[in-house]
Amino acid sequence: MRGADRDAAFSEFVAARQAHLRRIAYALCGDWHRADDLLQTALTKLYVAWPRIRQQGVEEAYCRQIMVRANIDESRRPWRRERPTDDLPDIGAPEPTPVEERSALFDALQGLPEQQRKVVVLRHWLGLSVRETATELGINEGTVKSHSSRGLAALEAVLAPQR
Numbered sequence: 001m002r003g004a005d006r007d008a009a010f011s012e013f014v015a016a017r018q019a020h021l022r023r024i025a026y027a028l029c030g031d032w033h034r035a036d037d038l039l040q041t042a043l044t045k046l047y048v049a050w051p052r053i054r055q056q057g058v059e060e061a062y063c064r065q066i067m068v069r070a071n072i073d074e075s076r077r078p079w080r081r082e083r084p085t086d087d088l089p090d091i092g093a094p095e096p097t098p099v100e101e102r103s104a105l106f107d108a109l110q111g112l113p114e115q116q117r118k119v120v121v122l123r124h125w126l127g128l129s130v131r132e133t134a135t136e137l138g139i140n141e142g143t144v145k146s147h148s149s150r151g152l153a154a155l156e157a158v159l160a161p162q163r
Contacts, residue, residue, distance in 0.1 A: 010050050013059055014043060021063055028071045038074075042066040108158040115139075116151035123148050 021042070025035035042063045046053065053062045097105075109117055115137075122133045123144070130148075134141045 006050060006054075009054060010047055017060060017063075021060070021067070024064060025067050025071075028067060029074075034074070038067045038070050041070045104159060105155075108155050111158065112151050112154055116147045116154070119144055119147040120151040120155070124152070 018039070022035055022039050025038040025042070026032055029035055029038060045066050046059065046063050049062065050059075053059050109120065112120065118137060119133060122128045122136055123130070128136065130141050130144050133148075134144045137144070
């Protein structure tokens with residue numbers, strides 16, 4: 001299929017089915033603005049696959065499938081779980097740790113054995129769970145707990161006199 005023929009066939013399909021596909025998108029998400037976004041995403045992906053899909057004769061089904069999957073993907077995005085509110089939190093962001101304290105912490109971390117340092121950083125700096133840390137490092141959960149406990153105790157021993 002030549003480029004001009006491809007574009008003409010695609011334009012003809014869009015002109016004939018756009019209103020119907022937009023209503024399907026609205027039925028999926030319940031918002032006309034999001035429906036327009038879904039349809040635009042679907043038509044973009046359809047255009048890319050147009051020569052293959054056109055030969056099979058499943059243009060509309062392919063477009064519907066893209067819209068369904070794009071709607072699912074969009075609903076999983078983190079900002080979809082945010083809820084606007086008029087209530088502001090009573091407390092502000094915590095004060096940043098002074099540079100001297102951060103330097104002392106990094107020096108103390110470097111003094112830990114390698115495995116303890118990895119566990120302490122993953123668990124307490126990055127906030128991973130015991131299970132996630134164990135998976136990340138390829139060790140048992142009990143090993144994560146013991147390295148975490150020993151590493152924190154060692155950090156406390158080094159940093160407590162400086163306070």
